[in-house]
Amino acid sequence: MTSHPTYSIHTLELGPMENFIYIIEDHATKHAAIVDPAWDVDEILQLCQLKGLNVTDILLTHCHHDHINGVEEVLEKTDAQIHLMKAENDFWNPGFIKPRTLHGGDSIHLGKTEIQALHTPGHSKGSTCFKIGNQLIAGDTMFVFGCGHCRLAGSDPETLFKTLQKLKLEIPPQTIILPGHNYSPTHPTSTMGEQIHGNPFLHFDNQYDFIKYRMKIHDQIRSDPYEAIPAEDMGEHCSHYHE
Numbered sequence: 001m002t003s004h005p006t007y008s009i010h011t012l013e014l015g016p017m018e019n020f021i022y023i024i025e026d027h028a029t030k031h032a033a034i035v036d037p038a039w040d041v042d043e044i045l046q047l048c049q050l051k052g053l054n055v056t057d058i059l060l061t062h063c064h065h066d067h068i069n070g071v072e073e074v075l076e077k078t079d080a081q082i083h084l085m086k087a088e089n090d091f092w093n094p095g096f097i098k099p100r101t102l103h104g105g106d107s108i109h110l111g112k113t114e115i116q117a118l119h120t121p122g123h124s125k126g127s128t129c130f131k132i133g134n135q136l137i138a139g140d141t142m143f144v145f146g147c148g149h150c151r152l153a154g155s156d157p158e159t160l161f162k163t164l165q166k167l168k169l170e171i172p173p174q175t176i177i178l179p180g181h182n183y184s185p186t187h188p189t190s191t192m193g194e195q196i197h198g199n200p201f202l203h204f205d206n207q208y209d210f211i212k213y214r215m216k217i218h219d220q221i222r223s224d225p226y227e228a229i230p231a232e233d234m235g236e237h238c239s240h241y242h243e
């Protein structure tokens with residue numbers, strides 16, 4: 001759990017793919033937003049009940065099955081409002097009733113807690129990161145020392161390269177990264193600064209090198225749990241180190 005004077009973020013790791021489910025709690029109202037409800041809704045709602053929370057919102061980082069397979073059950077058991085990026089809703093058309101669609105840069109107000117939705121496409125068309133204070137819930141856009149794959153319809157490595165470059169430039173180094181899966185042996189969370197130093201996907205200046213590494217090389221040479229790879233160890237994969 002991470003705490004701030006006005007909000008807390010509770011974490012559950014659930015399911016066979018080590019998904020992280022985050023519950024954002026607004027202290028003033030005891031309203032809660034569940035990010036990517038999946039795998040074990042009873043456990044998620046039990047934690048909310050234990051903390052005395054009223055689940056008012058569901059935030060989706062994207063619509064891959066392992067992130068949304070608990071949405072219907074949460075909707076049956078609560079009056080929560082779904083929020084997801086319009087591009088994601090249009091592409092996957094999950095049939096959610098009256099979702100609030102986002103466009104990027106939107107603010108979601110959870111009681112007195114402001115959550116900013118950033119459109120971070122690449123892993124999927126409408127992938128979204130949610131920024132709360134100095135914490136970034138990153139979904140599958142960025143993992144600790146990794147990033148989401150580009151194997152499914154709607155994904156695009158060129159777009160993911162641009163998204164990661166943008167995050168590298170715009171997200172302050174002290175920002176805490178809360179990823180969508182627990183793929184690091186030692187770090188369930190990280191900071192942007194640590195990722196800039198050790199996340200191989202942030203070492204590329206050249207989109208063609210990035211695309212080749214994401215689509216061909218990474219999965220042949222590396223499997224989770226992920227460790228840090230400093231830029232100087234990327235060697236042949238980053239052409240600027242040949243200069």
Ligand SMILES: [Fe+2]
Pocket residue numbers: 062064123140148
């Ligand atoms: Fe995904």
